[in-house]
Amino acid sequence: MDNKGNIYIADVGDNFEIRFEHRIHKIEEPKNLEAVDNLKVIETIDVHYHEGACNCEALCLNSKNQLMLITKSTQLTRVYLYDGTTWREHQTLDIKGCVTASDINDHGELALLTYQGIYIFIENSKGEWQEKKYIPAQVGQQSEAICWSQGDLIVTNEQTQIYRINPR
Numbered sequence: 001m002d003n004k005g006n007i008y009i010a011d012v013g014d015n016f017e018i019r020f021e022h023r024i025h026k027i028e029e030p031k032n033l034e035a036v037d038n039l040k041v042i043e044t045i046d047v048h049y050h051e052g053a054c055n056c057e058a059l060c061l062n063s064k065n066q067l068m069l070i071t072k073s074t075q076l077t078r079v080y081l082y083d084g085t086t087w088r089e090h091q092t093l094d095i096k097g098c099v100t101a102s103d104i105n106d107h108g109e110l111a112l113l114t115y116q117g118i119y120i121f122i123e124n125s126k127g128e129w130q131e132k133k134y135i136p137a138q139v140g141q142q143s144e145a146i147c148w149s150q151g152d153l154i155v156t157n158e159q160t161q162i163y164r165i166n167p168r
Contacts (some may be wrong), residue, residue, distance in 0.1 A: 082111065144158060
């Protein structure tokens with residue numbers, strides 16, 4: 001959710017890296033959950049990676065309210081930023097494993113979930129992410145969702161299990 005209360009829904013996954021068109025839909029947060037059939041799309045953002053087809057499952061907003069995509073790769077994890085008109089590669093991260101989800105808390109800590117564990121990063125004065133901590137996580141198979149909640153991390157997996165992890 002951005003600082004204006006909008007929600008972003010991303011269609012950016014591409015496990016086989018064959019798609020060249022991806023989209024992110026920006027919608028107003030519904031005030032009435034029973035009226036979700038009438039969601040208003042405020043904006044549709046096309047995503048194009050300069051290196052071609054790319055897999056991504058992690059989307060979040062940084063401290064400047066810019067959209068960030070973090071790629072899911074066994075080779076090189078890339079962070080892309082959206083400036084309102086174009087996507088650009090911002091930096092690469094040394095991640096062991098595929099990033100499947102991300103979230104940033106109110107203190108600016110970026111949590112990246114992989115199948116092997118959780119990486120916590122902080123943003124330096126240059127706007128680059130530096131690793132702060134790695135948490136080997138025993139959170140079941142195919143963990144693919146993460147969010148900060150009251151200082152803890154909530155992780156879910158495709159087997160419908162939910163875990164609360166204290167990152168401190």
